[in-house]
Amino acid sequence: MGSxxxxxxPTEAQTTDRLIRAGGPFPYPKDGMVFGNRERLLPVKPRGFYREYTVRTPGARDRGARRIVCGGRxxxxxxxxxxTRDHYASFRLIAY
Known part of the structure; x- marks a missing residue:
């Protein structure tokens, strides 16, 4: 996994990251839901550790494929x- x-x-991902740290409000009802890491591409952690958030995709009629997944208490x-820009097929660690 790269970083x-x-x-x-993308600007939209930076906006989503800022919303995560501010506690919302989020534009999509599923934002903040538990991410199960079924693909096992992220480090293995207990269920409930990861949460997923939608990154707006300009021109998309639905949530699109871009997400930010964050982990922690x-x-x-x-x-x-x-x-992830490809709906969980690959991930890159965000370096701050």
Whole structure:
């Protein structure tokens, strides 16, 4: 798994990250839901550790494929966040 600098993320992903740290409000009802890590591409952690958030995709009629998945005890102070542009097929650790 590679990494991506926060400043290199799409603008929409930077906005989503800021919303995560502010505790919302989120534009999609499923934002903040538990992410199961079924693909096992992220470090293995107990269920409930990871939460997923939608990154707006310009022109998409639905939620699109881009997400940020963060892990940690406190949703607004995640231990690590990962960006996926391909709906969980790959992840990159966000470097702040």
């Amino acid at each position: 991506v600098a926060f400043g290199e993320l 406190e949703a607004t102070r995640p231990e690590a966040c990962f960006y």
